[in-house]
Amino acid sequence: MARRAPGLLAFLLLAAAHPAAAQHRLVQVPVAGRPGLDSLAALGFEVADVLRIDGGLAAVVVVSPETQALLARRGYAVTALAPLAPAAAADTFHNYHSFDDSVAGIRATLAAWAASDPDIHVDSVGASVEGRPILAVKLGPPGDDPGQPNVLFMATHHAREWVSTAMAMKLIRWLADSASPALLGARDVWVIPVENPDGYQYTFTDDRFWRKNRRPNGDGSFGVDPNRNYPAFWGVDDFGSSPQPFTEIYRGPAPASEPETQAVIAFHAAHPPVVAVSYHTYSGLVLYPYGFRAGALPPDLSLYRALAGTDLVPAVLDGVVASTLTHYHPGPGWNLYTTNGEYTDWAYRAHGTIAFTTELTSGCCTPGTGLYYGFAFPDDGALVERVFRDNLPFALAVIAAAADLRAAQGPAGTRATPPGFEALWPEAWLSLDAATPRPLSLTMRTATGATVTRSAQTDSLSRGTIRTLWRTDLGADAVRALRADGTGVAAELITLAGAEPLDAGWSGWARDSTRLAGSSSWSTARNDTLVSPVVDLNGRSAVWLQFWTRHRGSTFSPDQRGVVQFSGDSGTTWSDVAVVVGDGPAWYPVRVELPQAAGRRGARVRFISERDFPWWLDAVAFATDAPAAFLLLASPGEAEVSENPVRGDQVVISWPAGAGTGDARVTVYGFTGERLHQATVLAPTNEYVWDLILGGGTRRVVNGGYIVVVDVDGRRYRRRLFVARPRP
Numbered sequence: 001m002a003r004r005a006p007g008l009l010a011f012l013l014l015a016a017a018h019p020a021a022a023q024h025r026l027v028q029v030p031v032a033g034r035p036g037l038d039s040l041a042a043l044g045f046e047v048a049d050v051l052r053i054d055g056g057l058a059a060v061v062v063v064s065p066e067t068q069a070l071l072a073r074r075g076y077a078v079t080a081l082a083p084l085a086p087a088a089a090a091d092t093f094h095n096y097h098s099f100d101d102s103v104a105g106i107r108a109t110l111a112a113w114a115a116s117d118p119d120i121h122v123d124s125v126g127a128s129v130e131g132r133p134i135l136a137v138k139l140g141p142p143g144d145d146p147g148q149p150n151v152l153f154m155a156t157h158h159a160r161e162w163v164s165t166a167m168a169m170k171l172i173r174w175l176a177d178s179a180s181p182a183l184l185g186a187r188d189v190w191v192i193p194v195e196n197p198d199g200y201q202y203t204f205t206d207d208r209f210w211r212k213n214r215r216p217n218g219d220g221s222f223g224v225d226p227n228r229n230y231p232a233f234w235g236v237d238d239f240g241s242s243p244q245p246f247t248e249i250y251r252g253p254a255p256a257s258e259p260e261t262q263a264v265i266a267f268h269a270a271h272p273p274v275v276a277v278s279y280h281t282y283s284g285l286v287l288y289p290y291g292f293r294a295g296a297l298p299p300d301l302s303l304y305r306a307l308a309g310t311d312l313v314p315a316v317l318d319g320v321v322a323s324t325l326t327h328y329h330p331g332p333g334w335n336l337y338t339t340n341g342e343y344t345d346w347a348y349r350a351h352g353t354i355a356f357t358t359e360l361t362s363g364c365c366t367p368g369t370g371l372y373y374g375f376a377f378p379d380d381g382a383l384v385e386r387v388f389r390d391n392l393p394f395a396l397a398v399i400a401a402a403a404d405l406r407a408a409q410g411p412a413g414t415r416a417t418p419p420g421f422e423a424l425w426p427e428a429w430l431s432l433d434a435a436t437p438r439p440l441s442l443t444m445r446t447a448t449g450a451t452v453t454r455s456a457q458t459d460s461l462s463r464g465t466i467r468t469l470w471r472t473d474l475g476a477d478a479v480r481a482l483r484a485d486g487t488g489v490a491a492e493l494i495t496l497a498g499a500e501p502l503d504a505g506w507s508g509w510a511r512d513s514t515r516l517a518g519s520s521s522w523s524t525a526r527n528d529t530l531v532s533p534v535v536d537l538n539g540r541s542a543v544w545l546q547f548w549t550r551h552r553g554s555t556f557s558p559d560q561r562g563v564v565q566f567s568g569d570s571g572t573t574w575s576d577v578a579v580v581v582g583d584g585p586a587w588y589p590v591r592v593e594l595p596q597a598a599g600r601r602g603a604r605v606r607f608i609s610e611r612d613f614p615w616w617l618d619a620v621a622f623a624t625d626a627p628a629a630f631l632l633l634a635s636p637g638e639a640e641v642s643e644n645p646v647r648g649d650q651v652v653i654s655w656p657a658g659a660g661t662g663d664a665r666v667t668v669y670g671f672t673g674e675r676l677h678q679a680t681v682l683a684p685t686n687e688y689v690w691d692l693i694l695g696g697g698t699r700r701v702v703n704g705g706y707i708v709v710v711d712v713d714g715r716r717y718r719r720r721l722f723v724a725r726p727r728p
């Protein structure tokens with residue numbers, strides 16, 4: 001429904017219904033460290049920022065008179081922040097416009113654009129509590145092409161987050177004006193610039209810092225948090241959302257109770273997006289599932305990381321002058337705080353949508369300096385344009401990725417790793433294509449050479465990547481390698497250490513009884529460095545680092561962080577390979593690719609806590625995706641060797657005469673998996689002489705264990721071979 005500007009009488013009535021005192025305002029609340037922030041969250045506050053003040057931390061929260069009274073009752077010392085919430089104003093801004101204004105409003109603007117631009121089409125996908133349309137813009141050709149992948153951008157679930165709608169409107173204009181026909185022609189690109197039109201309108205007329213929708217809750221309070229009302233993990237706890245109607249994170253009386261949520265759900269049923277971005281403000285983050293429980297990671301983690309990047313190679317750089325950050329921190333939602341009933345968790349679970357929450361702009365400066373901004377981003381065209389330009393490359397990467405997720409590439413060039421293990425021990429986390437036949441079994445090879453097979457438990461996602469989980473019942477010293485049977489995916493632990501009594505050679509941090517496995521973990525709350533002993537990776541390729549970690553921090557202070565470094569020269573030179581930021585109160589695994597580690601004899605890692613980042617580590621391992629251990633597994637047949645152990649200069653390798661006509665390929669591997677020698681033997685010969693004197697007599701094959709593999713007619717024969725020749 002279109003609303004006209006109220007006359008004087010109506011204005012007085014409105015003013016009486018919404019007295020000025022009912023406005024939200026920003027306050028600062030001193031808290032005792034991270035636990036204090038958690039207590040605020042438990043009371044239903046959405047912490048908008050964390051400031052360092054004399055003697056500790058202060059949370060910035062938006063309060064209503066009711067929630068401010070609640071804080072006072074709980075003994076919090078609340079101080080108002082300057083500037084106070086600017087009084088709600090009419091549609092008088094240059095860069096932000098209300099929903100309803102008949103000239104400059106979002107609804108009118110979209111209608112005008114659609115009327116004059118053949119690449120902009122506007123449709124209503126539902127109606128709000130107060131009857132406003134939820135508008136969806138389709139770019140490019142009109143209507144839905146069922147054969148094409150959908151991409152969705154949404155903004156303003158939260159009424160006060162005006163820059164997100166400005167971002168969405170600029171994106172619509174850019175796509176219509178500047179996108180190549182190829183980009184728009186092969187995908188259905190949709191933008192919902194105002195998910196919560198009632199709340200958004202209310203921030204222009206009554207209360208600049210209103211967040212929720214405008215549902216009358218029946219107890220005198222208004223509003224359900226639209227980003228806590230989705231059916232996935234709805235209400236699983238009272239930290240990630242609140243059952244209390246007056247709080248800012250009220251989840252509503254039932255999953256999808258709100259018409260705004262229902263509109264988004266219906267849109268997804270009709271046009272399931274392959275990829276989606278939900279814009280919010282503020283704090284400079286690119287978040288992805290999961291958010292509902294600390295430590296939970298999506299099976300498609302590698303794809304999420306490819307698009308959002310990492311702290312070392314981020315997708316979004318923050319170019320706003322005087323902003324406190326250089327880039328938006330990418331990470332799972334719980335890195336900020338846990339949420340339930342939230343959009344990206346729902347879209348991912350319900351539709352396999354690779355869904356991101358971008359928290360636009362990092363906020364700025366110190367309260368009271370006049371420069372401070374958070375939700376109230378300045379009404380400055382150059383700054384808003386900067387935010388748009390900062391976020392455009394990621395939006396375009398997301399659109400590009402929709403056509404072929406496997407080839408997805410972040411704006412800085414980051415790509416997904418192939419399906420495989422993310423962790424090996426004490427839990428195996430294995431990502432596999434959803435098409436992989438199930439049930440799946442994992443075979444483990446132990447240090448004694450025995451194999452143990454277990455059935456694995458698999459997540460039920462029907463699209464994209466699935467996650468298999470398996471918690472070992474064997475001790476750390478017994479595990480050597482893991483294989484997902486029938487998939488070609490296998491990996492091997494090269495070293496494994498976790499602050500246990502036998503883990504010698506590590507230095508720097510204390511042992512802590514908070515552990516993932518065994519009897520302790522390493523931990524620090526100071527600026528200490530944990531250094532590994534030197535590891536010999538001679539002959540090893542496809543090397544990666546596994547570590548399990550937990551940490552207490554805040555995405556509002558990303559300079560407080562953990563840095564992981566690798567050295568290939570025993571510790572002379574180091575380079576950053578990973579960064580850990582934000583809150584991580586539950587153990588979770590990190591896999592870091594280390595192509596630079598291949599073959600290094602002096603491999604080391606170290607973990608540096610910066611700014612007293614409270615950090616725990618356990619089960620730190622070098623691993624490889626090119627395992628030697630499984631070459632020893634029972635094979636269809638064994639090759640013959642003339643002598644074993646070999647004491648002469650030659651070994652004759654033979655195999656059953658082939659039934660087919662094919663030639664044979666003989667390969668010799670070292671015991672650590674590196675390929676040393678390969679030869680082709682033409683049929684019908686079924687033997688090969690491997691000469692242990694190389695280079696015309698100058699070099700000899702060294703004593704040790706080898707594996708001989710013969711491939712012939714699609715069959716594979718293997719043999720362990722030991723060379724134990726006397727010294728010349």
Ligand code: 0X9
Binds near residue numbers: 048280287333339
């Ligand atoms: O709390 C929210 O809904 C989002 N932040 S905001 O300040 N814009 O309200 C964040 C949602 C992302 N998910 C998680 N943090 N779990």
Ligand code: ZN
Binds near residue numbers: 281
């Ligand atoms: Zn928000």
